[in-house]
Amino acid sequence: MSTLENFPYDELTIGQTASFTKTLTDEDIQLFAAASGDVNPVHLDDEFAATTQFGGRIAHGMWTGALISAGIALTLPGPGSIYLGQSLTFRKPVFLGDTITISLEVTEKLDDKQFVTLDCKATNQDGKAVAYGTAQVLAPSEKMVIEKPAAPKVSIG
Amino acid sequence: MSTLENFPYDELTIGQTASFTKTLTDEDIQLFAAASGDVNPVHLDDEFAATTQFGGRIAHGMWTGALISAGIALTLPGPGSIYLGQSLTFRKPVFLGDTITISLEVTEKLDDKQFVTLDCKATNQDGKAVAYGTAQVLAPSEKMVIEKPAAPKVSIG
Numbered sequence: 428m429s430t431l432e433n434f435p436y437d438e439l440t441i442g443q444t445a446s447f448t449k450t451l452t453d454e455d456i457q458l459f460a461a462a463s464g465d466v467n468p469v470h471l472d473d474e475f476a477a478t479t480q481f482g483g484r485i486a487h488g489m490w491t492g493a494l495i496s497a498g499i500a501l502t503l504p505g506p507g508s509i510y511l512g513q514s515l516t517f518r519k520p521v522f523l524g525d526t527i528t529i530s531l532e533v534t535e536k537l538d539d540k541q542f543v544t545l546d547c548k549a550t551n552q553d554g555k556a557v558a559y560g561t562a563q564v565l566a567p568s569e570k571m572v573i574e575k576p577a578a579p580k581v582s583i584g
Numbered sequence: 585m586s587t588l589e590n591f592p593y594d595e596l597t598i599g600q601t602a603s604f605t606k607t608l609t610d611e612d613i614q615l616f617a618a619a620s621g622d623v624n625p626v627h628l629d630d631e632f633a634a635t636t637q638f639g640g641r642i643a644h645g646m647w648t649g650a651l652i653s654a655g656i657a658l659t660l661p662g663p664g665s666i667y668l669g670q671s672l673t674f675r676k677p678v679f680l681g682d683t684i685t686i687s688l689e690v691t692e693k694l695d696d697k698q699f700v701t702l703d704c705k706a707t708n709q710d711g712k713a714v715a716y717g718t719a720q721v722l723a724p725s726e727k728m729v730i731e732k733p734a735a736p737k738v739s740i741g
Binding site for chain 1: 658
């Protein structure tokens with residue numbers, strides 16, 4: 428059974444990094460559309476998407492935002508973190524089968540509030556930045572090593 | 585059959601508003617976890633979540649971000665919009681059964697690039713702000729009235 432381990436505020440150092448990788452599947456797009464209500468056909472309809480400047484279906488931009496959030500929640504600082512804010516700049520579309528790596532780096536610590544600033548980059552399998560931004564997090568105060576829940580089993584159709 | 589209609593750049597006016605509402609279900613949380621890989625137990629595990637400062641399971645912060653994105657993609661400016669950036673400040677947790685309303689308002693137009701800035705607020709059923717921020721969008725250049733795809737049918741377990 429795998430576990431999740433966090434970095435409490437005192438264990439975090441400027442320059443500390445972590446990464447999180449996921450490959451975009453059709454299922455991811457369908458689930459994201461169902462969870463958010465965003466049924467824009469550029470994400471869901473092959474024929475429509477082929478007529479757009481993208482030439483095919485693309486991920487919701489916020490799917491990449493969700494991967495950044497996942498990286499923060501699962502790895503750096505990990506469980507117990509409280510998400511305060513996020514800026515995102517979207518640079519390139521993410522297509523089915525693209526493998527997105529989220530790179531996080533601690534760039535600032537505010538001792539009195541235990542706030543941490545993280546530089547966030549999302550790059551595809553060709554090393555191109557698809558999105559970047561900055562996260563503000565209230566770091567956990569206590570060490571935690573917890574059981575990692577299994578991903579929910581879902582089916583479509 | 586319902587349709588989606590957009591507002592091309594020339595139809596957008598400063599002060600124009602739109603809204604988008606969704607109630608958080610357990611299914612939304614499960615689907616968001618599966619789509620993003622974010623299996624943090626504060627979202628998925630009742631027992632664990634009860635031990636946190638929230639006292640119960642909460643939505644992923646980026647679920648609210650995804651609702652903002654849905655509002656932009658479906659209503660203002662609607663289909664054909666290209667998402668350039670988003671800032672988000674998370675103020676309050678979103679619990680199961682909370683009804684979140686996204687309010688969007690056009691605050692700036694940049695004629696040379698057809699960029700639009702939108703003020704974005706997410707409020708719960710008690711009128712409390714759960715998140716707010718600013719979106720940057722490349723507005724569509726052409727009018728579009730298209731068939732609204734059905735939300736994907738999914739099942740869990």
